[in-house]
Amino acid sequence: MTPVDSGIASAAANGLCSCHVCRLVSRRSRFSRHEHCPRCGATLHFRKPGSVQRCWALVIASYILYIPANLLVMMETGSLINYRKDTIVSGVVHLWKTGSWMIAVIVFIASVAIPLLKLFSLTFLLISVQRRSHWRPRQRTRLFRLLEAVGRWSMLDIYVVTLLAALVQLGSLAVVKAGPAAVAFGAVVVLTMFATMQFDPRLIWDPLQKEDIHD
Amino acid sequence: MADRPAQLIACHECDLLQRDIPLNPGCTASCRRCGAVLYRNATDSINRTLAYTLAAGILFLVANSFPIFSIEVSGDRSAITLFGAVHALWEQGVRTISVMVFITAIVVPCLELFSLTALLLPLKLGFVPPSYTLFMRTLQFIEPWGMVEVFMLGVLVSLVKLTNNFRVIPGFALYSFGLLTLLIAAAAASFSARDIWNRLDEMLGEEEL
Ligand SMILES: [Zn+2]
Ligand SMILES: [Zn+2]
Numbered sequence: 249m250t251p252v253d254s255g256i257a258s259a260a261a262n263g264l265c266s267c268h269v270c271r272l273v274s275r276r277s278r279f280s281r282h283e284h285c286p287r288c289g290a291t292l293h294f295r296k297p298g299s300v301q302r303c304w305a306l307v308i309a310s311y312i313l314y315i316p317a318n319l320l321v322m323m324e325t326g327s328l329i330n331y332r333k334d335t336i337v338s339g340v341v342h343l344w345k346t347g348s349w350m351i352a353v354i355v356f357i358a359s360v361a362i363p364l365l366k367l368f369s370l371t372f373l374l375i376s377v378q379r380r381s382h383w384r385p386r387q388r389t390r391l392f393r394l395l396e397a398v399g400r401w402s403m404l405d406i407y408v409v410t411l412l413a414a415l416v417q418l419g420s421l422a423v424v425k426a427g428p429a430a431v432a433f434g435a436v437v438v439l440t441m442f443a444t445m446q447f448d449p450r451l452i453w454d455p456l457q458k459e460d461i462h463d
Numbered sequence: 464m465a466d467r468p469a470q471l472i473a474c475h476e477c478d479l480l481q482r483d484i485p486l487n488p489g490c491t492a493s494c495r496r497c498g499a500v501l502y503r504n505a506t507d508s509i510n511r512t513l514a515y516t517l518a519a520g521i522l523f524l525v526a527n528s529f530p531i532f533s534i535e536v537s538g539d540r541s542a543i544t545l546f547g548a549v550h551a552l553w554e555q556g557v558r559t560i561s562v563m564v565f566i567t568a569i570v571v572p573c574l575e576l577f578s579l580t581a582l583l584l585p586l587k588l589g590f591v592p593p594s595y596t597l598f599m600r601t602l603q604f605i606e607p608w609g610m611v612e613v614f615m616l617g618v619l620v621s622l623v624k625l626t627n628n629f630r631v632i633p634g635f636a637l638y639s640f641g642l643l644t645l646l647i648a649a650a651a652a653s654f655s656a657r658d659i660w661n662r663l664d665e666m667l668g669e670e671e672l
Contacts, residue, residue, distance in 0.1 A: 259473035259480045266473035269600055270660050273471045273480075287660070288596045327628065343624075351623050354616070389476055389497045400610050403567060407617025410564050411531070412624065414551035415543045421536050422628065426557045434563050441607060453477040453497070 258450070260294040261457050267292060296448040300374060306443035307370050313436050314363065321427030323409050328421060335429060336360065336405065358404035359433070366395055366402075366440045373447060380455035392449045399444055402437045406430065474499055508655040509662065513583040515650035519643055520576045526639035527569070531618055534629040544636065545569065545614075571609040572647065578602050579650065582659060591666050599656065615644045 259266055265276040267285035276283050276292050283292045321333045334342060336359050343352035369391055376388060409426045416424040470483040476499040486492055486504035493500050505511075526545070533542035543551075545568060552561035578598040585592035592598065618640060625631045 257480055258478035259471075260478055262480060264471065264473065264480065266475065266478070268475075269596070269603055271472065271475065271657070272660070273473050287664070288599065290596075290600070346627060348623055348627070351620050354620060358616075385477070386497055389499070393476070393499070396607075400607065400613055401616075403563075403610050403613045404617050404620065406560060406563060407568070407614050408621050408624070410548050410552055410560060411543065411617060411621040413555065413557070414548035415532075415534060415541055415621075415625070416629075417551070418536055418539055418541060421539065426552065426555070426560055430557065431559045434560055438563070445607065449476040449497075450478040453479075 258453065258457055260450075260454075265292045265294055268296075295450055295454075296446065299446055299448040299451060300377060303370065303443050303446040304374055306439050306446060307367060307374065310363075310367055310436050310439040310443065313432050313439065314367065317429050317432035317436050320429035320432060322405070322429040322433065323412065323427055324423075324425040325416075326423045326425075333427070336433065339405075355405060355408075358401045362398050362402045363433075363436055363440065366399060366444065369395055370440070370443055370447065373452070377451045382455055385452045385456060388452050389449050392444075392447065392452070395444050399437075399441050402440075403434075406434050406437065472501060474501060502657045503655060505653050505655040505658065508653055508658040509583055509586055511653040512579065512650050512655075513587055515646050515653060516576055516579040516583065519646040519650060520580065522639050522643045522646060523572060523576060526636045526643050529636040529639065530634035531636045531640065532622060532625075532634045533632045534625055535632065536629055542634065567608055567610040568614045571605045572611050574601060574605055575609050575647075579654070586659065586662055591663065591670070595663060599659070603656075609647070611640070611647050612644045615640050 259273060263275055263277070264273050265283075266273050267288060267290055269290040270285060270288040272285055272287045274286055274292070276294070284290065285292055318336055320335065322336050322339055323334050325332045325334070332342070340352050340356045340360065343349075343355060373388060373392060376383065409430050412424040413426045416422050471480055472483045473480055474494040474497060477494060477497040479494055479496045481494065481501070483502075484492065486502075488504050488506045491500050491503045528544070530542035530544050530547075533540055535541075549561050549565045549569070552558075552564070578601045582592050582595060582598045582602075618637065622631060622633070622637075
């Protein structure tokens with residue numbers, strides 16, 4: 249799509265490093281290990297250190313926790329008339345059946361679509377970066393930007409469970425309890441957010457550069 | 464700021480070196496290779512962000528001291544505040560969730576508003592904020608974890624779920640949280656880390672002379 253101009257230079261290829269805190273561009277030697285930003289004192293890195301490995305570790309941990317998050321009970325609802333145990337998906341289905349379509353769609357996006365989108369996209373980005381792919385860097389960067397923007401919305405169900413479990417404690421009349429899946433799902437949300445933070449989108453563009461960047 | 468020499472900047476998403484050019488008010492500069500937004504000329508950034516932050520701080524206190532909503536079942540009434548919910552979950556033994564909600568809905572927004580005030584108020588009054596690097600780093604580090612807007616949506620979803628079974632009475636904090644969400648969004652939209660660093664550079668430069 250976009251013609252790639254290999255004459256365009258990245259900061260790192262010029263021995264320049266952009267501070268991750270204040271974004272000041274300063275010269276950094278490639279051989280000394282710890283150099284600090286002259287303006288704010290933050291440690292300078294050409295790229296986030298250990299980005300790919302750390303991101304993989306967090307993504308794999310999230311995949312593992314995603315299983316109990318979906319198989320176990322998210323919320324128990326008990327009242328005089330009925331008693332339900334809901335997983336994430338059965339909770340969405342129940343909302344849909346009882347006519348709360350809007351809410352069902354919102355919860356589906358936040359609790360099912362976004363976590364899966366994040367896990368699959370991060371896996372795809374990591375593999376493409378490791379293979380030093382030249383394929384559509386602009387679109388891949390855009391995908392990463394999307395992940396950064398939507399990740400936090402997965403916390404929605406955690407808040408809903410918290411509010412309901414705290415509020416509906418009416419003894420024999422009605423009780424709502426948070427299930428073990430809530431903990432697993434919360435962990436998935438937090439770990440995928442850390443994974444997104446660890447990923448360095450500049451790695452997408454490095455293979456287009458003539459020079460190799462080590463950090 | 465107009466008399467500063469053109470600086471080099473590197474795109475934070477693709478590391479392309481570019482020259483920092485002055486912008487017209489309200490315009491944004493985006494990276495010519497990957498399209499990332501590099502910086503904006505946020506009009507009157509420091510004053511506006513400070514105003515939104517102070518208003519949000521007051522609203523944050525209000526939103527946390529009143530019930531969000533209450534339910535009524537055969538005369539039994541049960542109300543809830545945000546901290547009450549965190550506390551109740553802790554008591555029920557679901558501590559991980561309790562801590563997550565406490566951090567993302569209370570601690571981080573609180574720290575965010577405090578750091579912004581600690582930076583912007585001194586700048587507004589014309590002196591260099593003490594330990595400004597600490598606050599700038601804090602802001603950057605906690606930025607993804609402040610989730611007041613997500614919490615607000617959670618409140619609305621809970622509200623709809625509850626109305627199926629109970630009579631729900633909206634509380635004062637419900638409206639406060641709604642307004643707080645807007646104010647925090649406004650503060651985030653007018654905030655510009657670049658403007659703060661530029662102002663600090665100017666002030667520190669003057670001190671040296
Ligand atoms: Zn710096
Ligand atoms: Zn770029």
